[in-house]
Amino acid sequence: MTEVSKISPTQLLESLRAIVGDKACLDALADMQPFTTDYRKLYHGKALAVVLPATTEQVSEVLALCSRNHISVVPQGGNTSLMGGAVPDAAGDAVVLNLRRMNQVQEIDSVNDTMTLQAARAAAETAGRLFPLRIGSEGSCQIGGNLSTNAGGTAVLRYGNMRDLTLGIEAVLPDGRIYSSLRGLRKDNTGYDLKQLFIGSEGTLGIITSAVLKLMPLPSATAVAWVAVKDPHAAVQLLTEAKRIAGQAVTAFELISGPALSLVLESMPQWSAPLPDAHDWMVLIELSSGGDAQTLDATLMRILEEGMAGGLINDAAIAASIADAQAFWRLREEISDAQTREGGSIKCDISIPLSKVADFIAQASAQVLEMAPDARMVIYGHMGDGNVHFNPLRPKHASAAQFLSEHYVSVSRAVDGLAHQQNGSISAEHGIGVAKRDDLLLCKTPVELELMWQIKQALDPKNLLNPAKVLPAPSAAS
Ligand code: 2HG
Ligand code: ZN
DSSP, X not given: OOOOOOSOHHHHHXXXXXXXXXXXXXXXXXXXXXXXXXXXSOOBOOOSEEEOOOSHHHHHHHHHHHHHTTOEEEEESSSOOSSSTTSOOTTOOEEEEEOTTXXXXXXXXXXXXXXXXXXXXXXXXXXXXXXXXXXXXXXXXXXHXXXXXXXXXXXXXHXXXXXXXXXXXXXXXTTSOEEEOTTOOSOOOSSOOTHHHHTTSTTXXXXXXXXXXXXXXXXXXXXXXXXXXXXXXXXXXXXXXXXXXXXXXEEXXXXXXXXXXXXXXXXXXXXXXXXXXXXXXXXXXXXXXXXXXXXXXXXXXXXXXXXXXXXXXXXXXXXXXXXXXXXXXXXXXXXXXXXXXXXXXXXEXXXXXXXXXXXXXXXXXXXXXXXXXXXXXXXXXXXXXXXXXXXXXXXXXXXXXXXXXXXHHHHHHHHHHHHHHTTOBSBSSSOOXXXXXXXXXXXXXXXXXXXXXXXXXXXXXXXXXXXXXXXXXXXXXX
16 A cells, blocks of 8 residues: 655655756646657546656656655656556656656677667667667657567567567666666576566566667668468468578568558558558568678568469569668558557457467457457557457447447457467567556466566565556455
């Protein structure tokens, strides 16, 4: 139970300003609004103040101050969470701590192949290295948010997610203490791997303020194709063939349903489809390597020819230039924002063992269409990881409010339930936030829930850091 704060709002503001400076502490409603509303405009919270510290020491002092006075803190990076994970609730008794000023690259070590934090891709490229995390919100999300949500995206197939790409972190604990493992070691078996507790914990255990990230060689050749496949089974078979032929060079393998592409083309009429005809299922394949472009082009051609010969592929377009490749990727990356603009999307972020993913899509689609026969089946995602964004969208004739009130609960329960039954996950890469919090009760065992609560209690005994996110209330389990 959180104790009631004894500090007055005026005293709190004065103390926060003494730590971060006047300009970095906002309390006017209009100034705070961008920080208290989530990216999809589904959650509208309130805050006592928004602070924007510039150093780890300032984060530590803010947390210590809030902890002493029993004030909750909601950490925030680029505020791009799709699950409402980075905004406060409507009670108005929390401080939002936004980390956007903490964006310095401290060091790039090109011998050890690591770099210390933020603006990672651009800084890595300047040093002739690749930081391989690739997600749609790249322009606005922040490395701290990527770490706290264990972000994935379109290149996990080749390079892994944030957990795989991180060698060390620095995090401020809820009481202001600072934990650090910024040593850049690739091997270190000295007890528990504490950094992995903070990565993916969505700011409920500590605030990540710095990180040592893995870098990769910058590829010298890239080959991209937009491919119409017979169905999701054929897509899985094509992926297996692609891996057999191209091995490690297979960098991305994204599934896109016909309705997903149509939605993008309707909202961006100036863009064109890569193939002349409409197709029910397509994949976007990217190969990359450190070798020469001709060899990689020939490898891609061989994958496509064998796929055609095997009856897996109906048609394909190969990107003839970097501009073509970017245009293909732009279509893929726009799907999420096109849904946000359209409104009325039921987001299920499923992962399933690859061997079962095509059957899952067929079964889940049949169930959803029985409940909502006119829904647009916006299904897409990172097929290579068995991660499907299964997002039924309102039919054009229904309003978002009408579609969601009628179908949100039953459709997401059915889709998530099917995924859970098949050993899948109900949140492969978007995290839990508030949107999926109570669904953890359905998919985690009592032992898993108990361990999570015990960890939260050990690190944040006053329950002040990003409260009511991720973990369902213990009482909800009984
Ligand atoms: C993507 O892969 C993102 O585009 C967003 O994970 C997915 O909006 C979504 O459901
Ligand atoms: Zn995704």
